[in-house]
Amino acid sequence: MLLPAGFLDSFSGAVDFIFNERPSVEGSTQVGGLGQIWDLTQVHLELSLAAMAAGLLIALPLGIYLGHRGRGEFFAVAAGNAGRAIPELVLIAFLIAFVGTGFLNLTIALAVLAIPPILTNTFVGIRQADRTAVEAARGIGMSERQVALRVELPLAAPTIMTGVRTAAINVIATATIAPLAGTLTLGDFILSRNVYGDEGVLAGAILVALLALATELGLAALQRAMTPKGLKLQRAMS
Amino acid sequence: MNLDFRLRSLLALLAAMVLALGFAACGDDDEDEGGGGEGGGESALIEANPENEGIQLTIGSKNFTEQFILGEIYAQGLEAAGYTVKKDLNLGSEQIALKALEEGEIDAYPEYTSTALTSFFEFAPEDVPSDANQAFEETTDDFEKLGLVAHPPTSFSSANAVGLLAETADELGLESISDLEGQSEELTLAGSPECRQRIDCLLGLQENYGLEFGKFTPIDIGLRYEVLDKDDADLSILFTTDAQLYTDPDMYTILEDDKGVLPAGNILFVASQEAAEEAGPDFASTVEAVQENLSLEVMQELNSRVDIDKEKPEDVAADYLRASGYIE
Numbered sequence: 001m002l003l004p005a006g007f008l009d010s011f012s013g014a015v016d017f018i019f020n021e022r023p024s025v026e027g028s029t030q031v032g033g034l035g036q037i038w039d040l041t042q043v044h045l046e047l048s049l050a051a052m053a054a055g056l057l058i059a060l061p062l063g064i065y066l067g068h069r070g071r072g073e074f075f076a077v078a079a080g081n082a083g084r085a086i087p088e089l090v091l092i093a094f095l096i097a098f099v100g101t102g103f104l105n106l107t108i109a110l111a112v113l114a115i116p117p118i119l120t121n122t123f124v125g126i127r128q129a130d131r132t133a134v135e136a137a138r139g140i141g142m143s144e145r146q147v148a149l150r151v152e153l154p155l156a157a158p159t160i161m162t163g164v165r166t167a168a169i170n171v172i173a174t175a176t177i178a179p180l181a182g183t184l185t186l187g188d189f190i191l192s193r194n195v196y197g198d199e200g201v202l203a204g205a206i207l208v209a210l211l212a213l214a215t216e217l218g219l220a221a222l223q224r225a226m227t228p229k230g231l232k233l234q235r236a237m238s
Numbered sequence: 239m240n241l242d243f244r245l246r247s248l249l250a251l252l253a254a255m256v257l258a259l260g261f262a263a264c265g266d267d268d269e270d271e272g273g274g275g276e277g278g279g280e281s282a283l284i285e286a287n288p289e290n291e292g293i294q295l296t297i298g299s300k301n302f303t304e305q306f307i308l309g310e311i312y313a314q315g316l317e318a319a320g321y322t323v324k325k326d327l328n329l330g331s332e333q334i335a336l337k338a339l340e341e342g343e344i345d346a347y348p349e350y351t352s353t354a355l356t357s358f359f360e361f362a363p364e365d366v367p368s369d370a371n372q373a374f375e376e377t378t379d380d381f382e383k384l385g386l387v388a389h390p391p392t393s394f395s396s397a398n399a400v401g402l403l404a405e406t407a408d409e410l411g412l413e414s415i416s417d418l419e420g421q422s423e424e425l426t427l428a429g430s431p432e433c434r435q436r437i438d439c440l441l442g443l444q445e446n447y448g449l450e451f452g453k454f455t456p457i458d459i460g461l462r463y464e465v466l467d468k469d470d471a472d473l474s475i476l477f478t479t480d481a482q483l484y485t486d487p488d489m490y491t492i493l494e495d496d497k498g499v500l501p502a503g504n505i506l507f508v509a510s511q512e513a514a515e516e517a518g519p520d521f522a523s524t525v526e527a528v529q530e531n532l533s534l535e536v537m538q539e540l541n542s543r544v545d546i547d548k549e550k551p552e553d554v555a556a557d558y559l560r561a562s563g564y565i566e
Binding site for chain 2: 026096101192
């Protein structure tokens with residue numbers, strides 16, 4: 001696709017919006033600038049972290065248990081797929097009926113989004129842990145619990161982290177709609193064009209993209225750090 | 239195989255005919271319900287003018303129910319007058335609609351006097367004339383500079399309004415927005431995210447009424463009644479033409495805007511000058527004709543048929559035009 005005329009102007013306008021305060025479209029108040037962006041970024045991150053924490057807390061133990069026992073493959077995969085199919089906005093509207101608007105509601109809604117990739121990847125990662133290593137662990141007298149947590153889990157770490165990365169990107173990108181349910185995040189810039197103008201919308205999109213990118217890079221580094229030495233060697237050799 | 243096949247096709251044909259009859263019967267029922275128009279009396283029928291044939295018009299609208307219905311009403315009316323009409327009825331905000339109009343993507347769309355004045359022409363909401371015709375006069379020069387022309391406004395207006403459950407209003411003794419003074423700090427107000435920074439919304443309530451609210455909850459405007467029903471907010475920003483106010487008139491109370499901060503908007507059909515000239519005199523006369531029977535109640539009813547009864551804006555608009563005698 002060709003760049004629309006004036007794209008560069010809009011882009012520099014968006015960058016200006018990020019660094020300098022300006023009057024709103026109606027001129028009735030000051031908007032933009034690092035102060036407001038920092039406030040909204042903080043809430044955006046808090047919300048995403050809370051949702052990821054809740055998602056990990058549920059999906060990780062469940063995935064390890066199911067994967068280790070080799071049961072519930074259907075459940076793990078179906079839950080994963082179904083979770084992905086629920087439109088987030090519907091979920092939020094649904095939750096408003098039970099927990100009301102605001103942070104808690106959104107944390108639950110985003111956690112539902114975070115669970116599927118983590119659950120599926122944990123299950124698969126644990127299932128596919130090297131069988132000879134698992135047998136060896138049993139052979140030296142490890143309990144089932146020890147086998148799961150000390151052998152299978154480290155071996156599954158890279159796969160699990162791939163799921164965590166997917167979940168984190170989804171959550172950060174989707175936290176953009178939080179201003180529609182009571183919590184102001186960076187999505188406010190994108191949703192309130194009448195206040196921030198086109199440049200504000202673009203600035204919001206750029207900021208969310210940067211946040212997602214930074215998260216992806218950070219988690220990729222973490223993933224490398226968490227990969228057991230043995231697995232790295234194995235890969236280097238193959 | 240052959241006989242079987244023929245028998246089956248015959249059966250299928252029969253079934254199709256029965257179904258078609260069934261649908262036709264339903265269609266007849268709908269006609270009687272009408273769009274709540276007052277009937278018109280003398281022949282208001284719009285006649286197709288052969289001269290208009292081949293003139294293509296694209297009618298746009300913004301992205302909410304009332305706009306879809308209005309877009310359909312104008313589009314179908316113009317079609318009845320003989321124009322070839324295309325519809326582009328989901329343009330988003332007024333900024334996007336205006337851009338589409340200026341760039342020739344659409345030829346016309348319905349706007350509101352107050353929105354035009356405050357969003358396009360930098361009027362402060364308190365400067366928006368309460369008289370619709372005066373407000374319309376104010377827009378004409380500015381629209382002309384943009385190469386656009388506005389048609390005379392409808393008789394009714396729609397506006398943002400501060401609403402709440404009737405029982406809460408009784409409990410707190412609230413009738414007008416000024417009554418909120420001294421109480422607002424314990425109340426939660428819900429509105430679209432942009433409401434915070436708009437002078438015809440929260441910002442205006444703060445600056446012109448001096449009200450501070452306990453909390454402002456940004457929500458999707460689709461949830462504006464839901465938050466009241468679920469007790470998630472005490473007050474919510476509603477619209478005067480909302481369907482819910484028609485179906486449940488005793489359930490909700492609208493607080494009177496005694497300082498005139500939430501400007502009222504009458505519908506203004508805005509077209510590009512070029513398209514309007516090309517379309518000839520029937521264009522303006524059709525536009526003015528089809529909106530004649532639109533009143534606040536009719537608009538609420540049409541909105542409720544789409545929002546609550548889930549009818550299609552297209553059908554609701556056609557019913558209105560038929561009941562008013564504009565089309566057959």
